[in-house]
Amino acid sequence: MWFSLLASLSAAALIYLSDRQQRWLDRPLPTVVRALGVLMALASAALWVLTLGLGVGLMVAMWLLLLAVLLMSLWAGHYRDSFQKVNGKPGGVR
Template sequence: MMGIAASLLTLVAATLFYLTDREQRWLMKPLSSWQRLISLLMLLAAAGLWSLSLGLSVGLMAWLWVLVLSLIVLALLAGHHRDTFQKSGGRP
């Protein structure tokens, strides 16, 4: 149960962290910078939950993997949504 909570907290924090970046591609304007601080606090709480559920070294490694995979998937989904690789003319 704690692993599920840690995963969800990491995913929500990574999404919030992504949406506060000025180079994000989901929103017209990025979220305000104080929300980045909230996402960092959520990430620290998630790291604590991972460490409590799996032990310090394994918990931190699992937290980093989930965080990095979340950020990669968010960036790829945003790029796919915006750049959809549609034909812009030329041959049908």
């Protein structure tokens, strides 16, 4: 179960960081990394299904992937977008 969790979170990170609109890196990771992330997400879903059964396993796999990508994008938006103040000015204004 811990390996399934690690694979799900790693897949979400790879998929997010290879997207062209991600905000953590200056440039997104190559598209090969996205394919690896999708394969890892499918493998982690299969591991969740083997561990918890078909219905619950698929639901856990989908929710973990969704929550991980959502929280990464919200976290990046909170710390990297322009609404943050830097020296009393919004972060996007220079």
